[in-house]
Every structure is written in C-alpha cells, then in structure tokens.
Amino acid sequence: GIKGFDKLIGNGFEEESINLVSGGNGSGKTIFAMQFLIEGMKRGENTLYITFEESREEFYSNMKQLGFDLLEYERSGKLTFLEYSPEKVKMMLDEGGGAIESIVIRKNVKRLVIDSISSFSFLFESASARRQGILSLFDIIRKWDCTSLFTLQKDTDNETNDSSASEVQSDSLIELYYPEIKGKRQHFLEVIKMRGTKHSNQVYPFEIGKGGIKVSSRPTSAKF
Numbered sequence: 001g002i003k004g005f006d007k008l009i010g011n012g013f014e015e016e017s018i019n020l021v022s023g024g025n026g027s028g029k030t031i032f033a034m035q036f037l038i039e040g041m042k043r044g045e046n047t048l049y050i051t052f053e054e055s056r057e058e059f060y061s062n063m064k065q066l067g068f069d070l071l072e073y074e075r076s077g078k079l080t081f082l083e084y085s086p087e088k089v090k091m092m093l094d095e096g097g098g099a100i101e102s103i104v105i106r107k108n109v110k111r112l113v114i115d116s117i118s119s120f121s122f123l124f125e126s127a128s129a130r131r132q133g134i135l136s137l138f139d140i141i142r143k144w145d146c147t148s149l150f151t152l153q154k155d156t157d158n159e160t161n162d163s164s165a166s167e168v169q170s171d172s173l174i175e176l177y178y179p180e181i182k183g184k185r186q187h188f189l190e191v192i193k194m195r196g197t198k199h200s201n202q203v204y205p206f207e208i209g210k211g212g213i214k215v216s217s218r219p220t221s222a223k224f
Helices: 029-042 056-065 070-075 086-095 098-106 117-121 127-142 164-169
Strands: 018-023 046-051 079-083 109-115 147-153 172-177 187-194 203-209 212-215
Touching (some): 018 164, 029 147, 070 079, 079 098, 086 098, 086 127, 098 109, 117 127, 117 147, 147 164
Parallel strands (some): 018 172, 046 079, 046 109, 109 147
Antiparallel strands (some): 203 212
C-alpha cells in the first residue's frame, strides 16, 4: 500500500508473516504501519492497531492531516484501535493470547500493528528476559491467521538497544533513516531482509505528505 515500496520486496509482505519496521524519532515508522493497515481495509480486511504511546484523538487528528480518515474506517468496523499499556500485552503472554486474541478471532483480523515493540521490551529487567518475552509474543501471534507489523524505536547513534531478538525472529526488517544532510533532514528506506523474497539491497529516499509515504524509484547516492 506504499507507493514505490512493494516493488522493492516482490509485491508485498507474505501472508501471516511478522514484519519489523525500525527507525529513530521522526523517521516515519507509525505512518508506514498505518498505511499497511489502510491498504488492507481498502481490500475489505479487518485490522487491529495497538499503540502504547498515543491517544486515539491525537492519533486520528495527525492521520487526518495526511488524508487518512481513521474514524470512518473505525465506524465501518474495519479498524479496531486499542490504547494499550505494555503491561496488558505482557499479561496477554501469561494468558496465552487473552483479550487481544479474542478480538483477532471475533473480528477476523487480517492485519495487526503493534506500535511499538520497544515499549513492551522495556518491561523486562534483563536482556535474557526481554528476548524470551519477545519470542513468546511472536509465538502467540504466529498462531493467528493475520499478517503483523511491529515498529521498533532505534537510535542509530546509540547501539545499546536490545533489538536483536525481534530483528532475528521477524520475517522481514525494514530500516527507516532520518539523517541530516547539508543542514536538512531527509527520509530514507532500506530493506535489510525479506524471507523468501529477492529484495532490493539499496537505500531509497522517500517523502511524507498527503497520502502518506511515497518511495522514490531511484536509489540514493547520498552518504550518511
């Protein structure tokens, strides 16, 4: 559903796969994730968006500025928006699916977004506990008949993020960059991995405006 992106990965994500979009503040992760859901809704699919960090009203207002009327999708029953705490998702692990699984099954959800998995991983005190928590979350979601996308907050200037478990276990990994080049910040995208697909190995610039993200057809020659 993102103009210029699908051709980089062989026409889209595999059904029932777990996909990871990683990047720093302002890189476009949330917009990327929402466009993934919107494309599904346009195809008649039911979707679920779980956020730990934004209120429904503020989020809907921000998306409306890009031309996305999420309230209309919600009223049609195609979008379920959950303002969840990371603790509730952790509780889901203990319950083996819990309330979220009930929503997925009852509404026949085909596309799921969790924004972001970083907030969830911060609940665990040790690196080993974080890895186990992420693995358990992935195991539960793989049992559901849906395609999922997680966002991951990643500071490219600070490699202390414990992101290895989610990056290794996901079926695809897309990195979004937002570096400053010649005094101006610019957006770039790179497909790090895409299981079962011959994907592009180059970095592409993209723009965010009305209609969301649009990826350039030409890779960048910029150094950052």
